[in-house]
Amino acid sequence: MTPSTTPETGPNPVPPHAADGAEAAAETSPPEARDAPPRAGLVARLTASVADPVLRILVLATLVGRVGRGVFLTVTVLYFTLIVGLPAYEVAIVLAAASGVGVVASLAGGWLADRTSARRLLLLFTALEGVGLVGYAFAGDFVSALVVGMAVGGFGQAANATRMAIIARAFDGEARVHARAVLRTVTNLAIAAGGGIGAIALALGTGEAYRALLVFAGLAYLAGLVVLARLPRTVDAPGHPAAEPVLTATGSTDALATRRATRRALRAHSPWRDPRYLLLTLCSAIFGMQFGVGELAVPLWIAQDTAAPEVLVAAVLILNTIVVVCFQVPLSRGTHDLRRAGRVSAVAAWLMAAACLIYAAAAGLPSWFAIAVIVTAALAHAFAEVLSQAGGWGLSFELADPVRAGTYQGVFSMGYSVGAMAAPLVVASTTEALGVGGWGILATVFLASGLGTWAIARRAARTEAAPVSR
Structure with missing residues (x-):
């Protein structure tokens, strides 16, 4: 893995007491051993890969929250069909509607992350997604399942877009891709663990078991908020590029014209x-x-x-x-x-x-x-x-x-x-x-x-x- 570096620590900081031992070993080792580059152990490489404080926060939050995602993916479809009693076509409508809302929510999440605090947005969207997962346990018909599904899909995709914006700002170059890869690896591990927990409901087969695990899934998301709250303000959007102030004939600033010029400057940076x-x-x-x-x-x-x-x-x-x-x-x-x-x-x-x-x-x-x-x-x-x-x-x-x-x-x-x-x-x-x-x-x-x-x-x-x- 490629270690994340910071100006303070570098890629692989060495404790002072370890340096003395390393020098002594270098003096007594053969020349070819001294010329070979040192190899970090597995634990050291894993630790270095999340050395950046922002990445460490995101990894810990992902480990906690995505266990709930694994539970959700394992039990949701069977919960709708076996417990709520929805026919297959209604379950398909719920899932399709959730994906459709996610399309719009992705745009909204990214757009808002450029205009307000990305930290607060991520906390808000994650909290609402967790509450939505708990709401699945109380969905007893098609309409309630559709409403809850659309809410969970929308807030989930908005949170994902906001998280991507945070990664884009918190890291540069290779570190950004490395952070995304680490998070995807951790996500798969957490979802696999959640899938194992979700198998409990499948084995028991009772409505109470399904509902209890859906509540657990939502609470896992909410527990991740404790870690996400530690994100620094540096992940928020910088100030927008503003146009030069527009002056009137008397030399005073024309506020309306300046705002319009600023909006034109923002549109020039639009992905559209x-x-x-x-x-x-x-x-x-x-x-x-x-x-x-x-x-x-x-x-x-x-x-x-x-x-x-x-x-x-x-x-x-x-x-x-x-x-x-x-x-x-x-x-x-x-x-x-x-x-x-x-x-x-x-x-x-x-x-x-x-x-x-x-x-x-x-x-x-x-x-x-x-x-x-x-x-x-x-x-x-x-x-x-x-x-x-x-x-x-x-x-x-x-x-x-x-x-x-x-x-x-x-x-x-x-x-x-x-x-x-x-x-x-x-x-x-x-x-x-x-x-x-x-x-x-x-x-x-x-x-x-x-x-x-x-x-x-x-x-x-x-x-x-x-x-x-x-």
């Missing part, structure tokens, strides 16, 4: 006037549908179209989590560089296209062969996910205007919300409707969007490297 960033968001949104493929298309394909046992669905999810936890941080290293971000995005495109074709090849094979093929596809899929996230984070930070970091990150987060909302429809019209041919269509779509991201990064790197003519 940045076609390159909008195209990056579109490509990332399309590629982001790979999450829907893993959550919906793959389980249905395994259960309905292959001879592999259904328990393989759980094994594939566990395999994905292991790959993310082990490789997200190291494979994200260096993706603050535009060229590297483009290269990893291209590799992700080819891996995801290959994964789709390999998934398709599992149909009609003997059980043991189908298992091997699906596991191979799942590995390619998992590494495509890790690399696409790393490249997308680097580009979303480096190509954004730092003056409007929150608004830019809100637009980028909106893209993922749109992709998540569209994924079920895309899966239904491809793999579910067309079978093997549908997987071929998905392979083409992912390859085109991933290579589109690569092309954007490559052109941006060339523009950045071009000499300025005088």
Whole structure:
């Protein structure tokens, strides 16, 4: 892992008492040993990776709060269907509505993070999301479930956009991508733990167990507020770029004209006037549908179209989590560089296209062969996910205007919300409707969007490297 550095401590501070021992060891060690660079232990590397105080706060809050997210993801659908008694189509409406609200909320969260305290916004949105999760326990019909679902989806996406704005301001260059990778790794670990806790409700199968765990999920979010409250004020937005004061003929300031000029200056930094960033968001949104493929298309394909046992669905999810936890941080290293971000995005495109074709090849094979093929596809899929996230984070930070970091990150987060909302429809019209041919269509779509991201990064790197003519 790449350590986060601070001016006070550097990348790997050494305690004074350890320095004396190190000097003595250097005097008695052979020359080749003295020339070799020292290697930090595993604990030291893990500690150094969260040495930055802002990152440490975000990591601790994520560890606490995302356990609740894991519980929520495990029990919600079954709670609606088995306990509340909603038919499948009404559950689908609730989930789609939550995603739809999340699209707008992502924009709102990023926009507000440029205009008010991002710390307070994150605390507010996280608190409201936690209260919403508790509210699920009291949803007894379709209307109440819809209202609570939209609230949870909206406040959750607004909190995510605000968190991205905080990361964009609190870190620079590689440290930003590193922070995002560490947080994603921690998120996966916490969600996995929450999934294990959620299994308690599945095992007991009673309404009381489901409701108790939904309340626990909300309280976990609220507990994370204690840690988030320690975020420093430096993560808040700086003052807006103001235009020069407009003077009247008498030399006094025209306040109305000055405000209008300031608004024009702000609009000049808008992501909506940045076609390159909008195209990056579109490509990332399309590629982001790979999450829907893993959550919906793959389980249905395994259960309905292959001879592999259904328990393989759980094994594939566990395999994905292991790959993310082990490789997200190291494979994200260096993706603050535009060229590297483009290269990893291209590799992700080819891996995801290959994964789709390999998934398709599992149909009609003997059980043991189908298992091997699906596991191979799942590995390619998992590494495509890790690399696409790393490249997308680097580009979303480096190509954004730092003056409007929150608004830019809100637009980028909106893209993922749109992709998540569209994924079920895309899966239904491809793999579910067309079978093997549908997987071929998905392979083409992912390859085109991933290579589109690569092309954007490559052109941006060339523009950045071009000499300025005088």
